[in-house]
Amino acid sequence: MFTGIVSAIGKIVELESRQGDLRLTFFSGGLGIEDVHLGDSVSCNGVCLTAVELTEQGFIADVSVETLSLTTIGDWQVGSRINLEKAMQASDRFGGHIVSGHVDGIGEVVALHEDARSWRFRFKAPEQLAKYIAQKGSITVDGTSLTVNTVENNEFEVNIVPHTMLHTVFGDYQKGTEVNLEVDLIARYLERLTAVDNEQ
Secondary structure, three states: OEOOOOOEEEEEEEEEEEOOEEEEEEEOOOOOOOOOOOOOEEEEOOEEEEEEEEOOOEEEEEEOHHHHHHOOHHHOOOOOEEEEEEOOOOOOOOOOOOEOOOOOEEEEEEEEEEEOOEEEEEEEOOHHHHHHOOOOOEEEEOOEEEEOOEEEOOEEEEEEOHHHHHHOHHHHOOOOOEEEEEEOHHHHHHHHHHHHHHHO
């Protein structure tokens, strides 16, 4: 479980194809991996990956065919910058919202412009996710917990303050950039509860 508060920007230093799936080696930047153990989860651009090996400057994770088919990982290259967050502890502050690290779909940057000292980003989400995205609700974009400003059909806007631009990969985005999206977990559970009630 994560909070969507990005801890560091890491980089891909090696990609190795293994019988159809992928093994990635990460440089963890300022993440601080002294308390990361084998088997621990790390959010990598919003994707929950398991550390299968630790290195002096980062960690190694395997990526299944399923994960490759549902996320942007297949587009990552050596040198790609990645948002990183360690799994939260029970004693941590809950600065963002409940993030599982299970990507719901791939979105796309359709517009961006400066808005005073901040930036305004507009994303297109897959149509099947539109019902989970609400104005002033929460959404996770590449592992970053954000508040939705406006929603129109399957497009939504968020405001990115200077701190977030500097400390996440938002500064790398341009029109057409694809991103990992995770909708609010509570919205999914509410949908299921409502469906069960209607069946009874």
